[in-house]
Amino acid sequence: MAKKKKRLTPKQNVIKGLIKENPTFVLILGMCPTLGVTTSLENGLGMGLSVLFVLILTNTIISLIRNIVPSEIRIPVYIVVIALIVTMLEWLLQAYIPSLYASLGIFLPLIVVNCIILGRAEAYASDNTIFDSLFDAIGMGLGFTLGLSTLSFVRELLGTGSVQLLGFTLFEANVAASFLVQPAGAFLTLGLIIGIINTIKADKAKKKKAIMDIKIAAALKKKAEKAAALKAKEELANV
Amino acid sequence: MSDLLTLAFTSFLVQNIILSQFLGICSFLGVSNKRSKALGMGLAVFFVITLSGIVTWLIYYKILEPGGITFMRTIVFILVVAAMVQILEMAIKKFSPLLYGSLGVYLPLITTNCAVLGVALLNIQNNFTLSETVVFSAFTSLGYTAVIIIFSYIREQMLKAPIPEGFKGIPSGLIAASIMALLFKGFVGLI
Numbered sequence: 001m002a003k004k005k006k007r008l009t010p011k012q013n014v015i016k017g018l019i020k021e022n023p024t025f026v027l028i029l030g031m032c033p034t035l036g037v038t039t040s041l042e043n044g045l046g047m048g049l050s051v052l053f054v055l056i057l058t059n060t061i062i063s064l065i066r067n068i069v070p071s072e073i074r075i076p077v078y079i080v081v082i083a084l085i086v087t088m089l090e091w092l093l094q095a096y097i098p099s100l101y102a103s104l105g106i107f108l109p110l111i112v113v114n115c116i117i118l119g120r121a122e123a124y125a126s127d128n129t130i131f132d133s134l135f136d137a138i139g140m141g142l143g144f145t146l147g148l149s150t151l152s153f154v155r156e157l158l159g160t161g162s163v164q165l166l167g168f169t170l171f172e173a174n175v176a177a178s179f180l181v182q183p184a185g186a187f188l189t190l191g192l193i194i195g196i197i198n199t200i201k202a203d204k205a206k207k208k209k210a211i212m213d214i215k216i217a218a219a220l221k222k223k224a225e226k227a228a229a230l231k232a233k234e235e236l237a238n239v
Numbered sequence: 240m241s242d243l244l245t246l247a248f249t250s251f252l253v254q255n256i257i258l259s260q261f262l263g264i265c266s267f268l269g270v271s272n273k274r275s276k277a278l279g280m281g282l283a284v285f286f287v288i289t290l291s292g293i294v295t296w297l298i299y300y301k302i303l304e305p306g307g308i309t310f311m312r313t314i315v316f317i318l319v320v321a322a323m324v325q326i327l328e329m330a331i332k333k334f335s336p337l338l339y340g341s342l343g344v345y346l347p348l349i350t351t352n353c354a355v356l357g358v359a360l361l362n363i364q365n366n367f368t369l370s371e372t373v374v375f376s377a378f379t380s381l382g383y384t385a386v387i388i389i390f391s392y393i394r395e396q397m398l399k400a401p402i403p404e405g406f407k408g409i410p411s412g413l414i415a416a417s418i419m420a421l422l423f424k425g426f427v428g429l430i
Binding site: 028029030031032033034035036076079080083084086087090091105106109110112113114115118182183184185186187188190191192194195196197198199200201202 | 258259260261262263264265268310311312313314317318321350351352353355356357360361364403404405406409410411412413414416417418420421424
C-alpha cells in the first residue's frame with residue numbers, strides 16, 4: 001500500500017490526537033457536544049469517554065471493511081456502522097449508568113453525526129491499517145476527552161464555585177459566576193481558551209522564526225566570508 | 240392555537256437551536272463568514288429540517304412504535320435524513336436549477352448537521368403531536384436561519400476590527416456568539 005506520509009509509531013499517533021491535532025482546540029470538530037454538555041466535569045468526561053468508545057470501535061471496524069466496501073457507497077455504510085455502535089452505547093449507558101444517560105440526553109444519539117467520528121473514518125480509517133486506525137482513534141478520543149474535561153472543569157469551577165467528580169468535591173471556591181454554566185458562558189469560555197492557545201502558538205512560532213532568522217543570517221554570513229576568502233585566494237594565485 | 244403560537248415563539252427565539260441548544264454549531268461557525276453562504280445554508284437547513292421532522296415523526300409513530308422497535312430510531316432517523324437530503328437535491332436540481340445553484344453545495348453537508356437529527360429526536364422526546372411537530376420543526380429551523388444570517392453580518396463587520404492575531408477567526412466568532420446568546424436570553428421574558 002502506497003503511503004504518502006511517514007508511518008507514525010503508536011505513541012506518536014496518540015500524542016498527535018492528544019495535542020498536535022487536538023479535535024477540540026486545534027481542529028475545532030464536534031462543537032455541538034463540546035458546548036452542550038460541558039456544564040459539569042462529570043458530564044464532560046462522560047461524553048468524552050463515550051466518544052472514545054465509539055471512535056475506537058468504528059475506526060477499527062471501518063478499517064477492517066475498507067477494502068470490501070465500494071467507494072461510491074462508503075459514506076452511507078460508515079454512517080450505518082456508526083449508528084449501530086452508538087445505539088449499542090445507548091443501551092449500555094441506559095442499563096449501567098442511567099444518571100449519565102439522563103444528563104447527556106439528546107447529545108448521546110447525536111454522536112452519530114459528530115464530525116470527529118465520520119471525519120476520522122473518512123480521513124484516516126478508510127485508508128490505513130487496523131492497528132494504525134486503532135491508535136488514531138485512541139489519540140483522537142483522548143484528545144476530545146481532554147478538550148471536554150478542560151472546558152467543563154473551567155466552567156464548573158468558575159460557574160458553580162466547586163468541582164464534583166463521582167460524589168467527591170475536588171475544589172471549592174467561594175465565588176461563582178453562574179453566567180459561565182449558561183449557554184452564553186460556553187461560547188465565551190471556549191472562545192477564550194482557543195484564543196489563548198492560538199496566541200501562545202503564534203508566539204512560539206514567532207520565536208522559532210526569530211531563531212531561524214538568526215541562524216540563516218549567520219549561515220549567510222559564513223557563506224559570504226567563505227566566498228570572500230576563496231576570492232582572495234584566487235586573486236593571490238593569479239598574482 | 241395559542242399553544243402552538245407559544246411553541247413557535249419558544250422554538251424560534253427563547254430556545255434558539257444554536258444559541259441555547261447548541262445544535263448545528265459546526266455549520267454555524269463554518270459558513271457564517273459570508274452573507275450569501277449563510278443565506279444558502281439557512282434555507283437548505285430550513286427545508287431539510289421541516290421535511291425530515293415530519294417524515295421521521297410519521298415513521299416513528301406509524302411504523303416503529305406499532306412494531307415495538309423504537310430502539311432503532313437513531314439508525315432509522317439518520318437514514319431518513321440522508322435519503323431526504325438526496326431526494327431534495329434531485330428534486331431541486333430537476334425543478335429549479337436556479338435554486339440548485341445557490342443551495343446545491345450545502346445540501347450534502349446537511350446530512351451530518353446535528354441540528355437535523357437533533358430536531359427529529361427532540362420531536363419524539365417531547366411527545367409532540369403532528370401539528371406541534373410541524374410548528375416546532377419549521378420555527379426551530381427558521382431560528383437557525385435567522386441567527387446564522389444575523390451572525391454573518393456581524394462577522395463581516397468583525398473582519399474590519401483590530402482583533403489580536405490569536406483571536407482572529409473562530410475564537411472571536413465564539414465570543415461574539417456568546418454576546419448574542421446573552422441577548423437572546425432577554426427573550427425569556429417575552430412569554
